[in-house]
Amino acid sequence: MEKKSKMEWHGRFRGRGLRFTIPRRLILETLSSTIDHLSAEEIYIRVHRKYPNVGLTTVYRTLDLLERMGIISRFQFGDGRSRFELVQSSTKAGHHHHLVCTSCKQVIDYDDFVEEEVELLKKVEKALAKKHGFEINGHVIQFYGVCNNCQKQP
Amino acid sequence: MEKKSKMEWHGRFRGRGLRFTIPRRLILETLSSTIDHLSAEEIYIRVHRKYPNVGLTTVYRTLDLLERMGIISRFQFGDGRSRFELVQSSTKAGHHHHLVCTSCKQVIDYDDFVEEEVELLKKVEKALAKKHGFEINGHVIQFYGVCNNCQKQP
DNA sequence: ATTCTATTGAAAATGGTTTTCATTATTAAT
DNA sequence: ATTAATAATGAAAACCATTTTCAATAGAAT
Numbered sequence: 001m002e003k004k005s006k007m008e009w010h011g012r013f014r015g016r017g018l019r020f021t022i023p024r025r026l027i028l029e030t031l032s033s034t035i036d037h038l039s040a041e042e043i044y045i046r047v048h049r050k051y052p053n054v055g056l057t058t059v060y061r062t063l064d065l066l067e068r069m070g071i072i073s074r075f076q077f078g079d080g081r082s083r084f085e086l087v088q089s090s091t092k093a094g095h096h097h098h099l100v101c102t103s104c105k106q107v108i109d110y111d112d113f114v115e116e117e118v119e120l121l122k123k124v125e126k127a128l129a130k131k132h133g134f135e136i137n138g139h140v141i142q143f144y145g146v147c148n149n150c151q152k153q154p
Numbered sequence: 155m156e157k158k159s160k161m162e163w164h165g166r167f168r169g170r171g172l173r174f175t176i177p178r179r180l181i182l183e184t185l186s187s188t189i190d191h192l193s194a195e196e197i198y199i200r201v202h203r204k205y206p207n208v209g210l211t212t213v214y215r216t217l218d219l220l221e222r223m224g225i226i227s228r229f230q231f232g233d234g235r236s237r238f239e240l241v242q243s244s245t246k247a248g249h250h251h252h253l254v255c256t257s258c259k260q261v262i263d264y265d266d267f268v269e270e271e272v273e274l275l276k277k278v279e280k281a282l283a284k285k286h287g288f289e290i291n292g293h294v295i296q297f298y299g300v301c302n303n304c305q306k307q308p
Numbered sequence: 309a310t311t312c313t314a315t316t317g318a319a320a321a322t323g324g325t326t327t328t329c330a331t332t333a334t335t336a337a338t
Numbered sequence: 339a340t341t342a343a344t345a346a347t348g349a350a351a352a353c354c355a356t357t358t359t360c361a362a363t364a365g366a367a368t
Contacts (some may be wrong), residue, residue: 018268060214063271064281074232076232077230078230078232088244089282091293099282099286099288099290101288108286110282110283110285110286111275112278112281112282113277113278113281116278117274117278118273120267120270120271120274120298123267124266124267124270124271124297125297127266127267128253128264128266128297129299131264131266132262132264132301132302133301133302133305134253134254134255134297134300134301134302135305136253136298136299137298137299137300138297138298138299139295139296139297139298140295140296140298141275141293141294141295142290142293142294143275143279143282143290143292143293144290144291144293144294145283145288145289145290145291145292146288146289146291147287147288148286148287148288151287151289154187
């Protein structure tokens, strides 16, 4: 599994004439080994612990690249920074949507109704793609609210 | 309609011990008179044209306030700045969702399937609110893709 | 008109992200 | 393996949307 995805990744890079470097591998491994929604800086810190001569700049550049390659998704939850996770294709297990507390910024992944949501979204996506000539390759569903804990403390 | 909403707004401010000042009125009028998703700076420019001694700081502060009051919604389409529109309650006409071109950043409002979407979302919202103890007060549905025009030019 | 205090504008500070540029490292060819 | 070509990197500086600070101003109740 480790090996397999490593080779998969390597192939996706080489296929585009890109190099599968150490920083790129470490960033992908970091994202693979957590369910959290990490920010660029959080990824930098974790990568940096294992391999101290990786710079924050490279993390930003790599995240942009991975997003353009369709390997990771970028989310904005309202705390002023982008957060990233490995793409969970909406047709596969693991795909989820987000519930965000606008007060403490915590994010809960939910998948309770994702099948239903995705089913509808696929229909909408198809219609919108046709109507507006778009090539659609992603979606976001997010609920915003105030979590249990934040409701108590004013 | 102009007068009516002006009085309505005035009431909502006074009800919270807030003042309905000239900058606040102008910002609300600006948002009322467009269907665009304006950024803080775009709002500032428009307000500034009519009333040059309104500062950008005040625009930011007012937008934060209006969002907290539930009068406007903030969206992040990925171009690095927040964009705002008057709240269109999901139960009322005018409510729409967004289709975003990740290349040129254009945003298309669509309402083709919004009734269906909102119906499902209400069900999900209720379940999530109960399950996680959230008080949910908003949602985002966005599709991301590449528009007709951007597909042509590499 | 006066008082109280919410609100404001200007300037400075903040903080996430991007750019610049000289250096390094990966790959394909030798 | 070496080498040549160039993709990728790190550090520092630049960038830019947003926030903070603070003294001055202006709503609203009296």
